[in-house]
Amino acid sequence: MNEFILEKIFNKINIIPPFPKTAHRALELLRRDEVDFRELEGIIKTDPGIAVNFLKLVNSAAFSLPQKVDSLLKAFMYLGIDQIKLILLASVTGKYFSQNLTGYGVSAKDIWLHSIACAFTAEEIANELRLPPEKRESLYIASLLHDVGKIVLDLYTNLEEAKFYEVSQENPSYDFLQVEWLVLGVDHGLVGGYLLKRWNFPEDITFAIRAHHDPDLMLQKKMSAIVALANILVNLLGLTGGIDAFKYKVPEGLLEVIGLSQKSLEIISHKVLKRTVFLETLLV
Ligand SMILES: [Fe+2]
Numbered sequence: 001m002n003e004f005i006l007e008k009i010f011n012k013i014n015i016i017p018p019f020p021k022t023a024h025r026a027l028e029l030l031r032r033d034e035v036d037f038r039e040l041e042g043i044i045k046t047d048p049g050i051a052v053n054f055l056k057l058v059n060s061a062a063f064s065l066p067q068k069v070d071s072l073l074k075a076f077m078y079l080g081i082d083q084i085k086l087i088l089l090a091s092v093t094g095k096y097f098s099q100n101l102t103g104y105g106v107s108a109k110d111i112w113l114h115s116i117a118c119a120f121t122a123e124e125i126a127n128e129l130r131l132p133p134e135k136r137e138s139l140y141i142a143s144l145l146h147d148v149g150k151i152v153l154d155l156y157t158n159l160e161e162a163k164f165y166e167v168s169q170e171n172p173s174y175d176f177l178q179v180e181w182l183v184l185g186v187d188h189g190l191v192g193g194y195l196l197k198r199w200n201f202p203e204d205i206t207f208a209i210r211a212h213h214d215p216d217l218m219l220q221k222k223m224s225a226i227v228a229l230a231n232i233l234v235n236l237l238g239l240t241g242g243i244d245a246f247k248y249k250v251p252e253g254l255l256e257v258i259g260l261s262q263k264s265l266e267i268i269s270h271k272v273l274k275r276t277v278f279l280e281t282l283l284v
């Protein structure tokens, strides 16, 4: 590991705002069987930035509400739990995915779409596997933020897309993980995992992000295997997160570690496609 580069990056990393506790708490509440909207309102109101953004998105054309909504409680009543969660995440993550990542060749909108679609996919996989609620929450957040390291690297290393192509061509047998190491001395999984550790995210989430392109690491835990698979599926569905989309090794046994059949993969992909069609209208 190139300590110098990591050091240089992480000295500046505090500039990135931490993932809000409000969002953690609201997502946790939305996992319950019975959601108390007043309690949810109380939580969201503790972060005025999120609350204002939430109302702005609810009133956007995507939801075509019959009238303008000016209170959170009213907004919750119009929307189902899935939509509340979607708007919450869109309003929280928007600030991370607000710039084009030119080094990785992806626009702000597309990396956002890729990240949210990845969280949907992981959620559908979790449903299929009937994972317990606390595991689902960690999985959801890990998938949503799996590429956050790209943002850090793009912002702080004067990354050039051409450099990735050049190094790839010089080393045709290398996958993108190896190319990233040659170009940057780190990879975006490692950087993302480290960032989330500094934000005090639990170990299962930081490990899954760290491991999402590493063929050996991702098989060590079910959660990292699911995040890796969700990323692959979302890329295959055309919601790519950059020039690296199809340039990684997929280890044998990924589906076996997760416990998924080919058939359930097809069902999951279909569900994700349906959910992302709506998402695209929201982000236009
Ligand atoms: Fe990635």
Ligand SMILES: [Fe+2]
Residues within 6 Å of the ligand: 114, 146, 147, 231, 241
């Ligand atoms: Fe990704």
